[in-house]
Amino acid sequence: MAVAPPQKITTFLMFEGRAEEAMTFYTSLFEDGRIIDVTRYGPDGPGPEGTVVHATFQLAGQRFMCIDSPAKHEFGFTPAVSLFVDCADEAEIDRLYAALGEGGAELMALGDHGFSRRFGWVNDRFGVSWQLNLP
Structure with a gap:
């Protein structure tokens, strides 16, 4: 049986403090949904302690990444993607x-x-x- 090559392109979602909530919600919706790894900010920041520095999760066989941006920005998600x-x-x-x-x-x-x-x-x-x- 051939092993599939690693996923070359991964969707990356940037949140401002809700990455873990979103990732947990999304993985609950898909049968094979799972959180693969999570790294969190500690007390020395630069983001609020406990928020997501970087996380990887899987939905329907596809990997996704997400973060909680410590920088506030004037943009969000758009239906264009x-x-x-x-x-x-x-x-x-x-x-x-x-x-x-x-x-x-x-x-x-x-x-x-x-x-x-x-x-x-x-x-x-x-x-x-x-x-x-x-x-």
Whole structure:
């Protein structure tokens, strides 16, 4: 059996104090979701103690990285870049749409938009954009 090469391109998410909350939420939504490693700021900073210097987690076989930026910035996430999820069935797309949309914003209602039998697009409560598709 051939071993898959390591993932060359990894999505990197920058938060301002909510990286662990987001990562824990995302890994709870996917069957194989898991936190791989977390490094936290200590009492000497530069970020608030306990926040994430760097973390790696996995969703649906893909690795992601995230941090809590100690620098405040004037930008956040935008729907111009989103995570696209092909769902296995109606139950999965309904569950993910409800969970990811809670406390977030609907960009496209879940339904048949012509290019897919069922599709929905939401920004989650952290501002990350998700396109959910039932092929």
